[in-house]
Amino acid sequence: MQWIQLKIDDRKIRVPEKTTILEACRMNNISVPTLCHDPELTNWGACRLCVVEIEGMRNLITSCTMEVQPGMVVKTSTPKVKEARKTILELIVANHDIDCLTCEKMGECELSKYAYEYGVKKDVFLGAKRKYELDDSNPFIIRDLNKCILCGKCVRACAEIQVNNVLDYSKRGFETQVGPAFNLPYGESECVFCGSCLAVCPVGALTEKQMTAKGRPWEYKKVQTTCPFCGTGCNFDLNIRDNKVVGITSNPNSPVNGRALCVKGRFGVDYIHSPNRLTKPLIKKKGEFVEAEWYEALKLVAEKFKTLKDQYGPDSLGALSSARCTNEENYLLQKFMRTVIGTNNIDHCART
Amino acid sequence: MAGLATSFGSGAMTNSIKEIPHSKVILVIGSNTTEAHPVIGSKIKQAVRNGCRLIVADPRKIELTGLAEVWLRLRPGTDITLINGLMHIILKRGWEDRSFIAERTVGFENLKELLREYTPDFVSRVTGVPEEQLYQAAEIYAASDCAQIFYTLGITEHTSGTDNVMSLANLAMLTGNVGKENSGVNPLRGQNNVQGACDMGALPNFYPGYQKVSDPKAQKKFEKAWGVSLNPNQGYMIPDMFAAALQGKLKAMYIMGEDPVLTDANANHVRQGLKALDFLVVQDIFLTETAKLADVVLPGASFAEKAGTFTNTERRVQMVNKAIDPLGKSKADWRIICDLAGIMGYHFIYKSTAEIMKEIASLTPQYCGITHERLGIRGMQWPVLGEDHYGTQFLHKDRFTRGKGLFMPVEARTPDELPDKDYPFLLSTGRKLEHYNITTRHSKVLEGHSSEELAELNPLDAEKLNISDGERVKVSSRRGELETRVKLTDRVPPGMIFMTFHYKESPVNVLTNAACDKVAGTYEYKVCAVQVSKLE
Numbered sequence: 001m002q003w004i005q006l007k008i009d010d011r012k013i014r015v016p017e018k019t020t021i022l023e024a025c026r027m028n029n030i031s032v033p034t035l036c037h038d039p040e041l042t043n044w045g046a047c048r049l050c051v052v053e054i055e056g057m058r059n060l061i062t063s064c065t066m067e068v069q070p071g072m073v074v075k076t077s078t079p080k081v082k083e084a085r086k087t088i089l090e091l092i093v094a095n096h097d098i099d100c101l102t103c104e105k106m107g108e109c110e111l112s113k114y115a116y117e118y119g120v121k122k123d124v125f126l127g128a129k130r131k132y133e134l135d136d137s138n139p140f141i142i143r144d145l146n147k148c149i150l151c152g153k154c155v156r157a158c159a160e161i162q163v164n165n166v167l168d169y170s171k172r173g174f175e176t177q178v179g180p181a182f183n184l185p186y187g188e189s190e191c192v193f194c195g196s197c198l199a200v201c202p203v204g205a206l207t208e209k210q211m212t213a214k215g216r217p218w219e220y221k222k223v224q225t226t227c228p229f230c231g232t233g234c235n236f237d238l239n240i241r242d243n244k245v246v247g248i249t250s251n252p253n254s255p256v257n258g259r260a261l262c263v264k265g266r267f268g269v270d271y272i273h274s275p276n277r278l279t280k281p282l283i284k285k286k287g288e289f290v291e292a293e294w295y296e297a298l299k300l301v302a303e304k305f306k307t308l309k310d311q312y313g314p315d316s317l318g319a320l321s322s323a324r325c326t327n328e329e330n331y332l333l334q335k336f337m338r339t340v341i342g343t344n345n346i347d348h349c350a351r352t
Numbered sequence: 353m354a355g356l357a358t359s360f361g362s363g364a365m366t367n368s369i370k371e372i373p374h375s376k377v378i379l380v381i382g383s384n385t386t387e388a389h390p391v392i393g394s395k396i397k398q399a400v401r402n403g404c405r406l407i408v409a410d411p412r413k414i415e416l417t418g419l420a421e422v423w424l425r426l427r428p429g430t431d432i433t434l435i436n437g438l439m440h441i442i443l444k445r446g447w448e449d450r451s452f453i454a455e456r457t458v459g460f461e462n463l464k465e466l467l468r469e470y471t472p473d474f475v476s477r478v479t480g481v482p483e484e485q486l487y488q489a490a491e492i493y494a495a496s497d498c499a500q501i502f503y504t505l506g507i508t509e510h511t512s513g514t515d516n517v518m519s520l521a522n523l524a525m526l527t528g529n530v531g532k533e534n535s536g537v538n539p540l541r542g543q544n545n546v547q548g549a550c551d552m553g554a555l556p557n558f559y560p561g562y563q564k565v566s567d568p569k570a571q572k573k574f575e576k577a578w579g580v581s582l583n584p585n586q587g588y589m590i591p592d593m594f595a596a597a598l599q600g601k602l603k604a605m606y607i608m609g610e611d612p613v614l615t616d617a618n619a620n621h622v623r624q625g626l627k628a629l630d631f632l633v634v635q636d637i638f639l640t641e642t643a644k645l646a647d648v649v650l651p652g653a654s655f656a657e658k659a660g661t662f663t664n665t666e667r668r669v670q671m672v673n674k675a676i677d678p679l680g681k682s683k684a685d686w687r688i689i690c691d692l693a694g695i696m697g698y699h700f701i702y703k704s705t706a707e708i709m710k711e712i713a714s715l716t717p718q719y720c721g722i723t724h725e726r727l728g729i730r731g732m733q734w735p736v737l738g739e740d741h742y743g744t745q746f747l748h749k750d751r752f753t754r755g756k757g758l759f760m761p762v763e764a765r766t767p768d769e770l771p772d773k774d775y776p777f778l779l780s781t782g783r784k785l786e787h788y789n790i791t792t793r794h795s796k797v798l799e800g801h802s803s804e805e806l807a808e809l810n811p812l813d814a815e816k817l818n819i820s821d822g823e824r825v826k827v828s829s830r831r832g833e834l835e836t837r838v839k840l841t842d843r844v845p846p847g848m849i850f851m852t853f854h855y856k857e858s859p860v861n862v863l864t865n866a867a868c869d870k871v872a873g874t875y876e877y878k879v880c881a882v883q884v885s886k887l888e
């Protein structure tokens with residue numbers, strides 16, 4: 001691997017070849033704002049917020065799309081750069097539905113983060129604002145195009161992570177939109193509701209329906225865990241508030257899946273709080289289930305198991321363990337059957 | 353699982369999910385990956401986007417068939433013939449990897465002998481796949497210096513499931529496509545912790561870590577560790593349990609977190625078996641169809657309410673972390689087992705599941721170096737050989753787990769039940785994207801999105817039966833009958849009907865066949881004969 005030496009903000013820096021200027025900055029803790037860049041996606045240079053000055057080049061350069069060159073001299077925070085970034089933000093804000101009070105993204109919104117940093121107030125440029133109807137066509141994702149900043153991350157996530165190619169830009173100029181072909185609502189498109197677009201959207205244009213008005217991002221405790229559905233073993237964060245799982249969010253550190261998930265993992269864990277959950281032991285008396293205390297129920301089981309074992313031998317008892325339970329639980333159940341009962345009658349529904 | 357264990361010495365997926373996007377050739381056989389393992393499916397699509405050549409063998413037109421360079425639309429149940437046919441061509445053309453065969457395997461001569469009969473002409477007639485496509489697929493697979501095979505239920509849920517898997521192992525060994533990055537034989541395990549349940553010895557013939565119950569040395573080891581003397585007799589596999597219950601030999605069952613009434617083939621038989629028991633205990637988070645038959649129901653906790661580990665299909669042991677307290681008076685399943693053992697006079701005393709993992713690691717060679725602490729947020733892929741080992745990305749490098757790879761010649765067998773005059777349709781079952789077995793049906797959002805069975809039927813058949821799209825029809829087999837709505841689509845070939853097993857309103861397993869693979873004990877879910885008729 002070739003190493004390249006360059007200067008950023010008067011610091012001498014060495015990075016591997018093919019690194020972009022943006023990556024070089026971030027590796028060295030030099031902050032550069034970005035709205036359309038994402039480390040897992042290709043770079044399109046759509047938002048231009050990441051511009052920097054490069055000695056010997058007349059125009060400002062988008063740092064996310066240009067690779068480092070030997071001897072390059074880069075400046076990331078000259079007045080010219082700052083001014084350019086501020087103007088970009090002002091233009092976006094001018095055509096943005098500023099609804100921070102009830103916006104689900106509040107606290108995690110990249111646009112508001114940079115507007116704050118660059119002192120951008122609303123409505124510097126007055127002009128027409130978009131007025132699209134909310135796309136509420138499905139149980140999973142709410143799409144509010146009035147907040148879309150056209151960064152195209154969702155388009156790339158759909159094409160590059162999910163490889164479903166449902167989303168694209170359509171129309172031009174002021175009317176430019178991002179969404180499924182023919183401007184169909186999500187619910188009528190070929191969308192499979194993996195939610196990859198939702199996971200990368202930097203603003204409140206794509207939000208999760210189930211989590212609407214359930215809490216602010218900073219109110220959630222996040223707990224990384226492993227998906228309970230299929231054998232892929234995706235990880236994600238459970239978002240907890242008041243001992244309740246409100247929803248899940250992607251965790252980029254997930255070893256198997258990064259931020260990708262499928263409709264089940266991303267939206268299906270609400271079964272945890274289903275009203276059908278069992279919350280007390282039940283004992284069948286005269287054909288009807290009656291609620292019982294733990295000790296009563298376990299004592300009954302223990303006695304029955306013991307009587308049957310004494311009368312018919314240990315091999316008259318069997319257990320089914322579960323591919324949905326943890327390793328520790330599977331281990332314990334087989335140990336229970338083999339030691340306490342004394343039989344190898346243990347199996348699980350090995351649907352492969 | 354059993355098939356690969358015979359050929360390679362380990363039944364697990366040989367390679368890693370992260371390798372998929374960089375693969376050069378992928379053969380997907382009997383796996384509707386984008387619906388059954390969606391994120392793996394996306395990675396296969398990413399691979400194709402990166403230039404990987406894809407071969408798909410599947411009777412149904414699934415999403416991946418649209419991306420495949422070659423789609424082998426074989427007749428259901430003819431997998432072995434197809435694979436043997438591909439190997440026949442590879443040998444005929446001299447595309448086999450001779451040095452790999454010589455250095456790493458045994459039994460090649462037997463295979464060669466068997467393959468002689470599987471001429472392209474014969475194979476094409478049996479499978480329905482045109483000869484040119486057989487040549488094309490064989491060439492793509494054999495000519496690449498690395499190639500991956502992925503399969504799931506499609507391949508194992510046949511009476512000849514174990515054989516199917518061994519034939520795939522043969523194909524990989526014949527071409528040296530195993531034991532390196534991007535090259536291997538990869539069973540995609542269905543449920544989240546099937547791999548772990550097997551690893552942990554929730555099997556009638558194995559202690560944890562696939563140590564044989566029949567091996568006196570293993571028995572001694574566990575007797576010493578557990579401080580009791582152990583029963584040397586192999587136990588019942590699932591299908592045998594229900595049969596034994598009906599014969600009065602099995603008197604009581606303890607079922608944790610499974611719903612065999614809904615998920616096992618031939619549901620009526622299962623139900624009768626369970627009813628015949630003297631005593632049934634079910635531990636679950638919902639009052640499942642199985643739980644309704646129980647004498648005692650113990651409320652377990654969901655994955656969000658307890659700590660522990662799951663092992664995914666690529667052997668990665670990962671943390672499940674406790675996020676909330678168990679609901680109401682429900683309890684983590686491990687605590688319930690400990691409490692019950694305590695009442696029965698045995699000391700299962702663990703402060704946490706981390707302590708249980710310590711015991712597992714001390715007895716299970718593959719998990720030897722695993723502790724909860726070491727798993728952290730990235731998990732580890734077994735075998736983890738010690739505290740200074742970081743796990744294994746792909747298996748069988750330089751040496752197979754069993755030493756030399758074993759070619760097991762497999763003769764094609766016909767499925768146990770095929771369509772005939774009375775039951776002219778072939779029923780195939782599987783999953784759909786929105787649901788995972790049963791649990792997801794308690795998800796309000798998923799249920800709202802996909803709440804009813806839509807059996808797939810070819811429009812040509814529908815026309816003959818005068819059935820229109822969305823109509824409710826009767827489907828019956830020799831074992832039972834049900835009603836379901838149909839969707840007319842060319843995803844299924846004429847003569848076939850496809851249903852999922854997610855819906856208790858149309859419980860497909862009253863139809864399926866309980867004939868089961870003699871080695872692995874998996875039922876024949878994939879193929880059985882049914883009749884489709886208009887409702888009066």
Ligand code: SF4
Binds near residue numbers: 196
């Ligand atoms: S949810 Fe997934 S499939 Fe649907 S538009 Fe978003 S990225 Fe594409």
Ligand code: SF4
Binds near residue numbers: 150151153178
């Ligand atoms: S919906 Fe979100 S991710 Fe997509 S273009 Fe608009 S702002 Fe960007």
Ligand code: SF4
Binds near residue numbers: 227263264390
């Ligand atoms: S998110 Fe989807 S693909 Fe990932 S483990 Fe869960 S069910 Fe499987």
Ligand code: FES
Binds near residue numbers: 036047048063064
């Ligand atoms: S982040 Fe570079 S152009 Fe948007």
